[in-house]
Amino acid sequence: MTDARVAVTVDLVVLTVREHRLCALVWRRDRPPYAGAWSLPGGFVQLDEDLPVAAQRLMAERAGLAGVRVHLEQLATYGYPDRDPRQRVVSVAYLGLAPDLPASSRAQVLWEPVDDLTQRDQAAFDHRRILLDGVERARAKLEYSPLAAAFCPPEFTVAELRRVYEIVWGTPLDPRNFHRKVTKAEGFLVPTERTTTRDGGRPARLYRRGSAESLHPPMMRPAC
Template sequence: MAMSKAVRRRRPPASLAVAVDLVIFTVRNGRLQVLLIERGNLPYRGEAALPGGFVRDGEALGAAARRELREETGVGGGSLHLEQLHAYGEPGRDPRGRIISIAYLAFGPDLPVPQAGTDASAAHWIPVSSVLDGQITLAFDHEEILRDGLERVRSQIEHTTIAAAFCKEPFTIADLRQIYEAVWGVPLDPSNFRRKVMKTEGFVVPIGERRSPDIGRPAALFRRGLAKTLTPPLTRLGSIAQPLADDEKLT
């Protein structure tokens, strides 16, 4: 068979790099907070960003995520369950060139105060609301990544019992409700929340003791149950939510 005279010109492969970014949430002082760094290098030197960096040759993505978390913030990732959130690769998302970032998500209780290192000049726990309401602007497309991570975590506590892990045992139903309110950003009706929690088998287990507050009646104490999923789910749009005024919303 005669070869075609037309020669198809192949485009050279695009030059690109692979990075990881980390969305690490915790609840501190009753507020949902995210781990942010202050960038020490260009681009965006001095601006707030999610911790992260480039994947090294021969390095697995998960290993790169844990290394960057440790190097930039001093927070060890060994006890955290990191899960892949999404890949971000829009052209122009990084002024240094075509960079694909794999975002990782973690939501953990009692996380330590971060310590900046490597190319981060500072690291802090920052209320998520400070980013969402525009008080803090994030470098690159990190606000989009944070918002995607926030929605994932909000969905997780609808369908799993992970919120109970943020309560120091023993805890009250009000303690558990405060975790939901911090993550969802809405106040919840105490009676409806309690009723739904108590109807979910294996979510919480009473220990037969009560805590006496400074004001009000003693509250029953609980520990975490063995259930991993919530059936039915505890939906934020259900009857447990109280409406917020426009200036109170955590969007």
């Protein structure tokens, strides 16, 4: 029985919606390997540390998001032998969904549009694949879970929630049908007494996240 020991890391795919684009939190690398490329924030798992704990810790230490309310879930694990040229590394990726935050407290960490990262810029290691997997997971999650609200501030309007769907899915949605569906979905939204005019026009009611963990019926992505 081979008892090989390998380094285990956690890498973070942290997504948000900023300026009408889906963005991810990345480092700009200034030293080899992959100097000049972008990479996902991440780091080694410590010896007596559970994986979700490591993800939370790295969210603060490497993503600069200490004390921020972020949904975190395990995404997948990547471990082909040559993915890091220095040593064998098995990486457990976590997916985080965050509201639009002020710029990170660390200068090295930047929000970058996902499309630019995957289509234009050079990625370190297999981080392009991990990012694409995270984006696809987020797209799927919006269908059958209320996690779109994780991209919104604590109180938000139906139109803001709709823009999250439109940007993550990359497709326009009918505002009236969206409003009807989302307000009727059991446990998705809890209305507050307050309204806002930050979107212009007639004041819109503000909502909070409901307690539902899944949506019945699910939101359907168009063009299926």
